[in-house]
Amino acid sequence: KKSVLHVDRYMKVGEVDERIYGSFIEHLGRAVYEGIYQPDSPLSDENGFRRDVMGLVRELGVPVVRYPGGNFVSGYHWEDGTGPKELRPQRIEPAWNVIETNQFGLNEFMDWTSLAGTAPMMAVNLGTRGPEDAKNILEYCNLKGGSYYSDLRIAHGYQKPHDIKLWCLGNEMDGPWQMGHKTAYEYGRIAAETGRVMKMIDPDVELVACGSSSLYMDTFGDWEDTVLSECYDQADYISLHQYYDNCADDTPGFLANTVAMDQFISSVISICDAVKAKKRKKKSIHLSFDEWNVWYHSKEQDKKLEPWCKAPHQLEDIYNFEDALLVAGMLITMLRHADRVRIACLAQLVNVIAPIMTSDTGAWKQTIYYPFALISKYGRGTVLHTVADTPVYECRYGDAPYLDSVCVLNENEASETAELTIFAVNKDLKESMELSCDLRQFEGYQVKEHIVLTHPDLKAANTQSAPDLVKPSAGGNAKIEGGILSAILCDKSFHVIRLA
């Protein structure tokens, strides 16, 4: 097969907002306890933070981490996780049917984010709570002192405000599984009033309103329309959530989900802009794709869990090579919409549907770690319009291209250097693909590196005893001759072609 990429250095989609490489830590399973926090472990530091996990998080490159949920946040009392640990209550946690010990909370999370080199994206509870508690937590986090909650933070040992600027107005409020589930109108109103109070306290906060929990919700479309009609002035972003599975063991169909994701993003942009037009607004609403991943491997196992235990092995998907290909394709799809998708969170970060896994004796990288880390590292700068002439195959959404691709130009004015990176997935399971691209606009550019992630076995997975089964290598064959880039992309593979 052959594909031709057309790229023009002046045809820009938009700047990559680094927060597109965000992730997510929920009080769920072993994400917090035994994941990022394990005070009795020799692998942890004096705060109880797992050092090995911290190292892998830093290497992954996640500029923002959403917290504390997820479904969890819709019943959460944030105060329970503050103050002296011995006084913190143990509570039932109905979202995931477990006991929450509250030994890790808001202040520990803030300590962890600064050590992990990331920033918080905090969610407020709009399920069992509302504007009053959003007001209180914001006062606790962002005010200097001299008021009840800001003084309480100081009394808890945090003199300086946390100054958290990015907040989610609840989580998946369209979902009937959500504590405090609401109709679109009910949610739109509470989001508007919560947002109004929050911006009175700190006008610089950015707020994410809940969109649909998936493209396949019956309320999709009407939900976004009604919610934004109610809270357009207060919201800065609308969320999208989507998980894909390969339960049918149909890999071409599974990899074609990038088409569905692209349709989801385009549809939400259209609705945001329709509401903008109806309201004759200047401001545009941007997209926060704050839960995305593959999720299905652990679902049968999770049905067997006993209720009301602590930090069980829950949602512990073991990812394989084909999952890594889809994760690469999903990130490429979001980058192609960099003008509107400003925030995205790989759900989640550690142990729970995660790129990083832990045991009591170590931490390791799942297959999906690699495409994420590579794209986060090299996908900075400006996304260029990338048109691919590529063969297609039929899938349930219509035609799926065999090639998912995007080009990102990173120009550094200070050092007067520039780098063009092509990210590409060849979804063909049997045939390699000849890729070419006219780069004569990029005079003098040569191939700096061509990284490849491939494996003969689609189901190959990394484990603690074999952590390197699936990992990238620098073995690509891209070359430039007369300004024309050419490369052979082997069957079922992800590529990072770096040019400078």
Ligand code: AHR
């Ligand atoms: O990420 C796991 C769960 O998926 C989250 O708690 C919820 O928001 C979504 O349904």
